[in-house]
Amino acid sequence: MLEVKNLHVEVEGKQILNGIDLNVKPGEMHAIMGLNGSGKSTLSNAITGRENYSVTKGDIIYKNESIVEMEPNERALAGIFMSFQYPTVIPGVNNTYFLRAAVNAKRKYNKQKEYDAASFLKFVKSKLKEVEMDSKYLKRAVNEGFSGGEKKRNEMLQLLCLEPELAIMDETDSGLDIDALKIISKGINNYKNKDRSFLVITHYQRLLKYIEPDVVHVLIDGKIIKSGGKELALELEEKGYSWLES
Amino acid sequence: MNLSDYQNEFDNLISKQSYSAVSQPSRKDTFSKFLDSGLPTRKWENWRHTDLSFLNKNNFRITEPGDASGGSIDVSNYKIANTFTVIIINGHYLTINSDLPKELTVSTNSNGENWTPKNKKDTPFELLNASLSDSTITITTEPNASIQKPIHILFLCTGNDDLMINPQVNIDISHSSSATIIEQYVSNTSSFFQNTSVFASIEKNASLNHVRIHSNSDQTANISGLHVTQSDDSTYNYFQLVDGGALQRSDIYTDLKGKNATCYLSGLALLDKKQHSATYIISDHIMPNCVSSQNFKSVLNGSASGVFNGRTIVREDSQKTDSKQSNKNLLLSDQALMNSNPQLEIYADDVKCAHGSTTGALDKEALFYMQSRGINKKEATSLLIRGFVSELINDIKNEDVKDYLFEKFDNWLLNNNQ
Ligand SMILES: Nc1ncnc2c1ncn2[C@@H]1O[C@H](COP(=O)(O)OP(=O)(O)OP(=O)(O)O)[C@@H](O)[C@H]1O
Numbered sequence: 001m002l003e004v005k006n007l008h009v010e011v012e013g014k015q016i017l018n019g020i021d022l023n024v025k026p027g028e029m030h031a032i033m034g035l036n037g038s039g040k041s042t043l044s045n046a047i048t049g050r051e052n053y054s055v056t057k058g059d060i061i062y063k064n065e066s067i068v069e070m071e072p073n074e075r076a077l078a079g080i081f082m083s084f085q086y087p088t089v090i091p092g093v094n095n096t097y098f099l100r101a102a103v104n105a106k107r108k109y110n111k112q113k114e115y116d117a118a119s120f121l122k123f124v125k126s127k128l129k130e131v132e133m134d135s136k137y138l139k140r141a142v143n144e145g146f147s148g149g150e151k152k153r154n155e156m157l158q159l160l161c162l163e164p165e166l167a168i169m170d171e172t173d174s175g176l177d178i179d180a181l182k183i184i185s186k187g188i189n190n191y192k193n194k195d196r197s198f199l200v201i202t203h204y205q206r207l208l209k210y211i212e213p214d215v216v217h218v219l220i221d222g223k224i225i226k227s228g229g230k231e232l233a234l235e236l237e238e239k240g241y242s243w244l245e246s
Numbered sequence: 247m248n249l250s251d252y253q254n255e256f257d258n259l260i261s262k263q264s265y266s267a268v269s270q271p272s273r274k275d276t277f278s279k280f281l282d283s284g285l286p287t288r289k290w291e292n293w294r295h296t297d298l299s300f301l302n303k304n305n306f307r308i309t310e311p312g313d314a315s316g317g318s319i320d321v322s323n324y325k326i327a328n329t330f331t332v333i334i335i336n337g338h339y340l341t342i343n344s345d346l347p348k349e350l351t352v353s354t355n356s357n358g359e360n361w362t363p364k365n366k367k368d369t370p371f372e373l374l375n376a377s378l379s380d381s382t383i384t385i386t387t388e389p390n391a392s393i394q395k396p397i398h399i400l401f402l403c404t405g406n407d408d409l410m411i412n413p414q415v416n417i418d419i420s421h422s423s424s425a426t427i428i429e430q431y432v433s434n435t436s437s438f439f440q441n442t443s444v445f446a447s448i449e450k451n452a453s454l455n456h457v458r459i460h461s462n463s464d465q466t467a468n469i470s471g472l473h474v475t476q477s478d479d480s481t482y483n484y485f486q487l488v489d490g491g492a493l494q495r496s497d498i499y500t501d502l503k504g505k506n507a508t509c510y511l512s513g514l515a516l517l518d519k520k521q522h523s524a525t526y527i528i529s530d531h532i533m534p535n536c537v538s539s540q541n542f543k544s545v546l547n548g549s550a551s552g553v554f555n556g557r558t559i560v561r562e563d564s565q566k567t568d569s570k571q572s573n574k575n576l577l578l579s580d581q582a583l584m585n586s587n588p589q590l591e592i593y594a595d596d597v598k599c600a601h602g603s604t605t606g607a608l609d610k611e612a613l614f615y616m617q618s619r620g621i622n623k624k625e626a627t628s629l630l631i632r633g634f635v636s637e638l639i640n641d642i643k644n645e646d647v648k649d650y651l652f653e654k655f656d657n658w659l660l661n662n663n664q
């Protein structure tokens with residue numbers, strides 16, 4: 001599904017990623033852990049194609065094709081989704097309207113009939129239920145006035161509506177209360193199947209109690225320095241990162 | 247057009263006796279005041295940012311009553327659903343295409359008898375309007391009348407001559423009555439200079455919704471003075487859309503002369519190419535317990551430029567004033583330029599005042615967020631610009647007018663987001 005090969009990324013002239021290798025197969029869930037500033041979000045942004053994140057060396061292969069030259073929306077249409085660590089507020093743009101534009105872009109790409117306002121509302125209502133979100137959030141501008149946890153739920157709602165094959169969850173668990181954490185985890189578990197892969201970035205072992213990663217990677221200074229099973233997460237929780245750095 | 251060009255035009259009209267004899271002495275007097283003041287230049291504080299080169303390099307013939315050509319003019323393009331339409335061609339009243347409600351009087355005068363306005367500011371263009379105007383239109387509501395259907399006044403410039411037109415509009419909203427008035431300025435391909443003066447007086451407990459649409463051709467300049475006087479418990483809602491014209495300048499004066507009056511001013515400029523639009527406002531709080539707001543936005547593309555100069559004066563006796571000013575501008579190109587200057591002058595102590603101004607490009611984070619959801623850049627851009635302007639247009643109370651304004655916005659966007 002996703003193959004990251006010797007990826008070097010520069011942001012505004014600063015080298016952040018120094019040769020990342022990853023191989024996420026269909027149906028797999030990979031977790032990435034690491035200190036603040038180690039480059040986890042940079043990796044997510046590079047995969048989704050954010051402007052100014054330039055790949056100076058290496059490659060990102062998605063479904064057997066290099067995507068580094070693709071526009072962010074083309075990557076999204078091909079099935080890549082990122083749940084933002086800090087979801088953007090878009091004043092003036094209604095949440096329903098935005099979500100419908102996104103879903104319709106995808107449906108058009110898939111040569112499906114686009115939703116009109118009424119049929120979209122029916123579609124989105126069922127998704128709202130899954131993330132236990134009140135429909136009043138659809139009436140507001142995108143993420144405007146949303147609490148930290150509400151923003152994360154809104155990201156999850158978008159994921160469920162857009163049905164990506166590769167979902168990158170950048171600290172979706174941060175700032176969630178226990179109930180919300182359970183809802184999001186349940187959402188991820190229900191969504192996951194043999195064709196859908198997850199790349200989950202987290203600081204907390206507690207998330208990994210609810211969802212079971214196949215592989216855990218440790219990212220430090222723009223490099224993956226250790227990979228292992230989910231027991232690696234437990235070990236990190238106990239010992240911190242310093243034992244790995246020497 | 248320079249001073250002597252105006253002088254020649256004026257002398258010619260006087261010698262042809264284009265105006266009623268009784269008005270001639272005052273016209274001459276006013277015109278000589280204009281000559282004394284001269285045309286504004288960039289050295290004048292209030293004209294420092296207004297680009298008048300379009301007026302300086304073009305010459306115009308000043309209209310006479312005969313310029314109201316009848317003929318068949320297709321105004322269907324400018325139709326707003328469910329309105330009374332009054333058509334003014336080249337400054338001259340032509341027709342009212344539907345029956346006006348009986349609580350409303352529209353009277354016109356096209357020989358310049360009834361031309362002396364109440365509350366004139368002696369600015370050069372207002373002096374020109376006062377000395378050259380050959381037609382006035384006066385709209386009066388009956389006391390206690392609530393007129394639901396908007397009155398749409400369409401100022402249409404047409405023909406092959408390059409004309410200078412000086413319309414005057416008087417709006418009198420009598421006590422405890424309410425009305426919605428839409429002024430729209432449109433022109434065909436020739437070059438025009440519309441120099442308009444509008445006077446609105448809103449009596450006790452009355453309310454006026456006023457919408458002004460400037461959709462002139464690229465060859466047209468529009469300079470307009472708007473003078474509003476408000477009495478106790480009155481409400482004034484003003485919205486202006488500028489989406490056309492080479493040069494557009496509005497000078498808006500609102501005098502809150504009564505207690506508990508409310509005055510909301512808002513506007514949207516959609517500019518591209520070399521268009522220039524400037525809005526100067528003086529909101530004068532003279533009495534206590536009044537509320538005023540200024541909420542203006544512009545979207546500038548190409549090498550367009552704009553000015554927002556909003557001044558709110560809160561005088562000593564106007565305690566408990568609540569006043570807000572906001573100006574937000576979106577620059578779609580590196581060549582576009584905005585000059586924003588909200589100002590508060592407060593002489594009373596128990597007041598609530600706030601002002602703010604932002605000018606910037608499209609939010610890249612928001613664009614990326616939308617693109618990362620599969621929306622292409624063009625559509626994401628449209629959504630953002632629409633989001634930016636819709637806050638203002640959504641505030642328009644009349645649904646038909648709102649739809650019409652959104653339609654105009656969509657048209658503009660079609661040409662400016664490619
Ligand atoms: N636009 C940018 N300009 C300059 N430096 C940047 C930019 N974006 C990221 N960086 C730097 O790159 C490094 C990695 O940042 P990144 O956001 O990828 O870390 P992270 O692993 O996601 O951290 P956290 O756990 O705090 O979210 C940091 O030192 C950060 O300051």
Ligand SMILES: [Mg+2]
Nearest residue numbers: 040041042085
């Ligand atoms: Mg991060």
